[in-house]
Amino acid sequence: MRWVPFIIVAYLAAVLQASLGRILVIERLGFGPIGPDVMAMVAIFVALWVRSGAEVIVAVWTLGMLVDLTTGSGVGVTTVVGPMTIAYSAAAGLLLRIREGLFRERALPQMIVAALFVVLAHTIWALLQAMLGRGAVSFATFGRTMLQIVASAVYTAILMPLMHTLLSAVRGLLFNAPPNGRRRGRSVRPGI
């Protein structure tokens, strides 16, 4: 993993999601606004293609932290920093376990993975924010948030193949070497 290009891509993704990406947010729905999770798409791409599990965890942790630092409202009165970091890490950990069985170049598996990733990560985030944030959260509010999460997961899944194509164009910039197909395990380092 080349960390400097990755940090730049992560920063651009965070800015995109918080500003230009707001164009894609649909606000006039009966249960509240929904939108695609660009950072989750980047996290899924990294988890699918970076060979080293340790590098995946560091990268996804960074992406989750960026989301936490650029989100000031949501479930509960005031949100805290950390829940999305935990949520992305947990979802990526699960994805690392199953990625060997996926056809990651195909659009359909990418969409299914994106939907499941967002549902899992955002549910963990909402639960932790409800517990740790300031202010009481009613069951009705939480139920409504779950509807938003499911709708946002579908939205993200629809856009995932497009984002995968875009990120594939800069894959050589992000990774040290072309990923080695379905081989599992750590990369071989010279001298070890």
Add this chain to the structure above:
Amino acid sequence: MAKRSTTPSRAVLAGVLLLVACVLALAGPGVAARLRSTVHWALAPLGDAGMYLTTAVKSRAVDRPDLTAGQAAELVAENRRLRGMVTTQREWLRRIHGQLQGGRQAFDRVFSRAYGPDADVPVRLVPARVVAGDSMPYGWSRLVQAGDRDGVEADMLATQRLLLTDRQKQLPDNLAALSGAALVGRVVETGAFTARLQLVTDEAFASRAHIGRVIDPQHPRQVQMRARMVPLTARINYPVEAYVRGDGRGQLVCEPLAASHNVQPGDILQTRGDEAMLPAAVVIGRVTDVSNDPEHPGMVLVRVEPLADLSALREVYLVVPRISRPGERKGS
């Protein structure tokens, strides 16, 4: 003997990082606010351009009726006629009031306070631009490019900043009049250069407010006055006290109100005008729906549509009160 790798295992790395995240999460909202404010400045430069495009697109997405030139001319003529009527009525009111009270000076002071320039209201308006929203779509907040260094603090209120013009051409400099037309939110976090606004539609937003009932001669309404129903007139049209909160879905809801107030769609929700943070009555929104509260007989649930188009919000005024707030020492 084989050399042991110093690279931490995936489990150890994951454990350490998760521990850091857990500590941050448990540290609470106060630490979170400080952490966010230290990185918000990094969002502003690129986010500003992004929000320019976003608000441009969103403002076009709002359904607005297409006016023909003839319809526009009719509206202008009607507006002029109504303005003339308002002026006449205002003059008439001024005369009657002066005659009745004999206190023209006191009246002028009140009139000036209601309609005069912002110098009469003890606040300073800090212009700011929205440079980013939230990463997550579930809340209603915006990042604005004004912070501690501009005197902005948490709990201060923000109004929309509108350009008022009836010209169709591009305006030259120094001709535009800017107006804080509607309340849009409250500052919840501040950094040196940025502040985070909680919009009025956010579920965490709550405020006391007044509902002004609009008197329409075409549709008179009855309200309760001392145990009997009487027609609503200007003399008894006192503002209805309300406690309002965002519903998280793009509107505001009032705590159940007595049905006897006879609040109706079209009525105006506005700030109270007697609060230290915003000592002026500023419109928040318009009542769109009034329905019976099934849990509290005799009470109604009132929904309010914000006056400002929050999805296309770009320019705001942050209201910095000039008078000291309750519990605040002078000079602090």
